[in-house]
Amino acid sequence: MKIIKLIVSLVLFYNVSFAKEFLNVGYDLSNTTMLSKKDMKVATDILLKKLLENLDIQSSFIYYYNPLEIQKDIDTSKLDYITVTPLRVVKYLDLDSLEKAFGQGSNNMKEYNLILISRSELNIDNDKELADKKILMNTKNELHTLYIDYIFLKNIGNQKAKLHYSRSYQRSILDLFFKKADVAIVTQKSYDIAIELNPQIAKKVSIFKKTNISDAQLGFFRKGLDEKIKKSMRNATDNINSTVKGKQLLSLYKTEKIVETDLNLLKPIRELVNKFNKLKKVKGIK
Numbered sequence: 001m002k003i004i005k006l007i008v009s010l011v012l013f014y015n016v017s018f019a020k021e022f023l024n025v026g027y028d029l030s031n032t033t034m035l036s037k038k039d040m041k042v043a044t045d046i047l048l049k050k051l052l053e054n055l056d057i058q059s060s061f062i063y064y065y066n067p068l069e070i071q072k073d074i075d076t077s078k079l080d081y082i083t084v085t086p087l088r089v090v091k092y093l094d095l096d097s098l099e100k101a102f103g104q105g106s107n108n109m110k111e112y113n114l115i116l117i118s119r120s121e122l123n124i125d126n127d128k129e130l131a132d133k134k135i136l137m138n139t140k141n142e143l144h145t146l147y148i149d150y151i152f153l154k155n156i157g158n159q160k161a162k163l164h165y166s167r168s169y170q171r172s173i174l175d176l177f178f179k180k181a182d183v184a185i186v187t188q189k190s191y192d193i194a195i196e197l198n199p200q201i202a203k204k205v206s207i208f209k210k211t212n213i214s215d216a217q218l219g220f221f222r223k224g225l226d227e228k229i230k231k232s233m234r235n236a237t238d239n240i241n242s243t244v245k246g247k248q249l250l251s252l253y254k255t256e257k258i259v260e261t262d263l264n265l266l267k268p269i270r271e272l273v274n275k276f277n278k279l280k281k282v283k284g285i286k
Contacts, residue, residue, distance in 0.1 A: 023229065026062045026070060028084040028217075067092035074098070074222050080229075083219050087143040090270045095263075096223070101233070103219035105259030111189035112216035114147065116209040118183045119176050124208050127155040133182035136166040136175055143215060143269070144185050150276045153283065170194060176205045183208065187215055213272060214265045 062079060064070050067088050073079040074097050081101060089095070104112070118124045124133070130151065137144045148161050164181060166172040169190035175181045177200075188210070195202045221230055280286070 023059045024062060024073075024078060024080045025059060026064060026073065026079045026082040026084075028067070028070065028082070028088055029063050029065050071097070077222065077224070080222050080225050081219065082222075083217050085141075085143065086214055086216070086218055086266055086269050087146065087273075089218060089220075090266055090273055091142075093220075098220040099223050099225070099230070100261035100263060101219040101221045101230075102258050103261050104217045106189070106256040109214065109216065109259075109262065109265070110212075111187065111192070112214045113188050114143070114185055114211045114213045114215055115188050115191060115207050116183060116211075117173065117176060117186055117191060117205055118208040119179065120204055120206040122182060124183070127151050127209075130161065130183060131156050131159060132162070134162050134164055136164050136172040136181045136184040138167075138185075139163055139165045141215075143213065146272065146276060147185065147211070147213065150272060150279070153276070153279055153285075158283075158285075173201060173205060177201050212268045214268070216265065218261045218265065220261060 062073065070079065070082060070084065070088070071093050074082070074093075082098075083103060084093070106112070118133075122129075122133075124130070135148065137148065139145060145163070148163065152159060152161050166175065166184065169184075169186040170193075172181070172184035172186055173191065173194045176184055177198075191205075191207065194205075
């Protein structure tokens with residue numbers, strides 16, 4: 001799914017005409033699961049060739065594992081546009097150096113909110129019951145681990161959660177369905193899609209807890225980027241949702257629409273980070 005998010009950003013260039021402008025595009029790989037850096041580079045190089053072969057656009061792509069490198073490249077104007085997770089923005093980036101651009105979206109952005117699901121037969125109804133449960137999640141996703149760590153520290157104490165790596169939300173849902181685990185962190189959208197494909201899942205896997213914490217990718221321009229480039233890209237964003245070709249591309253990449261980055265999505269995550277830090281301080285944990 002991560003490559004899809006990057007591809008959608010590239011689609012925005014399709015109907016944009018630049019006069020030999022050079023654009024440095026960055027992508028945060030912190031949540032990468034199924035695709036390696038090499039896989040992503042091959043895929044994006046192929047797609048870029050197809051999308052930009054008739055346009056006079058020069059561009060380069062930078063892939064980041066270390067969030068500190070992102071801010072450094074923004075400060076030195078090495079990076080012009082970045083697609084990044086909300087938690088990375090809150091913890092590592094300076095919003096004063098960024099301007100909101102566009103990112104992953106839908107008609108209902110709550111679809112990207114994290115939820116906790118469990119096997120229905122377990123009848124879990126409070127956080128304390130997670131203590132001895134096998135929990136599936138993307139352990140490479142810093143937001144997932146932060147949320148579980150906060151729940152455990154607040155309600156269970158210093159006991160470590162029984163976390164098990166899952167390569168995708170859909171895999172987690174199926175593993176619960178087939179009783180290979182007890183609990184999983186997924187998004188509302190992934191759960192809804194799974195039920196649509198197999199209604200039996202709703203009988204065996206239920207939502208234990210909903211959150212207002214979004215896992216959607218956000219896009220930002222470097223502050224000071226040429227206004228002509230930003231205007232052209234924003235126009236392309238508007239047009240891609242209203243043209244036949246644009247709708248076909250969005251359908252191909254399984255994304256409903258491209259939307260302007262909503263800074264309000266950062267608020268619940270910032271609150272979670274602050275609450276977790278305060279709780280650690282109270283309990284004497286560094």
